[in-house]
Amino acid sequence: MKVLFFASLRDTLGTSELQEPLATGESLTADGLRERLKSRGEAWQKALSQPSLLVAVNQAMVPWDTLLSDDDEVALFPPVTGG
Amino acid sequence: MKVLFFASLRDTLGTSELQEPLATGESLTADGLRERLKSRGEAWQKALSQPSLLVAVNQAMVPWDTLLSDDDEVALFPPVTGG
């Protein structure tokens, strides 16, 4: 699946987009994806532990226990500050 | 004192303004003025008995028990409907 990062989270990780494969039959929640990405290093561990982090699946905000599919577009980002 | 009438009240009474003398030392409230004006005839009796009628003294809305002075500008009118 495609994973996108925005704003301060993207700056901290130095990554705006990556591909994370999902094995056939594998069951992964948005929170599970977050845990998996934390293993990429100290910066990832720290940035993805922010409790205020938000997640969108296919361009709509969802709770962290949402199950993901391999063709999903997942986006992780800090609290929004528009308006 | 000067007494003004506006909108539907003026149309019903056929009068936009009148002078109502106040004797020296006489104590009259806005409600007392209303009662006095009712004696001018049946149309006055009926129109001035409307419970929703409002009163302003010197261009500010006041309660009906407000005491009047001979140099006051008193205005009687129906509920406002601007905006």
Next chain:
Amino acid sequence: MVQTQTEIRVQTQDFDLGAEYQQLASQSDCGAVVTFTGLVRDYTDPQKVTSPAPVSELFLEHYPGMTEKALASIVERARARWPLGPVTVIHRVGALPLNAQIVFVGVASAHRQAAFSAAQFIMDYLKTEAPFWKKETSGGQTQWVDARESDQQERRRWE
């Protein structure tokens, strides 16, 4: 530096919302500007057979001298409740055709909620305290518009 200028106008001529907004936005450093505009509409129900003829015109009467004082007093009470920048209130009087603009309230503030609340407060009090009266023309007949209890209720929530 937040300006606290209040502008009150009671006039027969129309107003330009874009120009009024520009003045509010440029004469202060407030980050939020809320405007309310009221227009003459025909709310008679076309579905009702017994409905009167459509409204073709309003006539706005007022109590000259008192209107400006009443509006200024309402804005002062809003300023006592919320931190406001410039505020503009315009109310038209005289004959107003269908679709004409009747009233404008513009409020600038550093705070979004203050700008929204103050604009609502000013409209709610204007509707119940400012000495304006509407006369409606429909089907060649004119009649004074009745006050609505809902306007009284909307004002009372601020007490």
Next chain:
Amino acid sequence: MVQTQTEIRVQTQDFDLGAEYQQLASQSDCGAVVTFTGLVRDYTDPQKVTSPAPVSELFLEHYPGMTEKALASIVERARARWPLGPVTVIHRVGALPLNAQIVFVGVASAHRQAAFSAAQFIMDYLKTEAPFWKKETSGGQTQWVDARESDQQERRRWE
């Protein structure tokens, strides 16, 4: 006949409030039009010695594709709560200098309170759900703006 057109625009260019208002007022027979405009202001406190340098510019990042969907969803939820005519939401992105317009919400309705409530509702949800992020430049330094708890609280009152 009340129109229920929703217009959502996410754009780098500026907008003309007067023109947006005219469109809302002319494409319906709604008697009430409420607009909200947000502007780039410098709220650093000049009294504080420790205050950072004044803000000279904002940069607005967004999540293309999701922003329009998020804004349209917010307007739909407002329409489910209040009887609304045309609604316009414009949000600018990219570099915005001091005093630039950032956001516009315009709501027309037959009912004054519906127009006010819906405009507030849309702004409160826009601030907490629409994927925009502000980066501030002051004294040559840029930093991401922190979300404010007060914005979360303002949204929660609608739940």
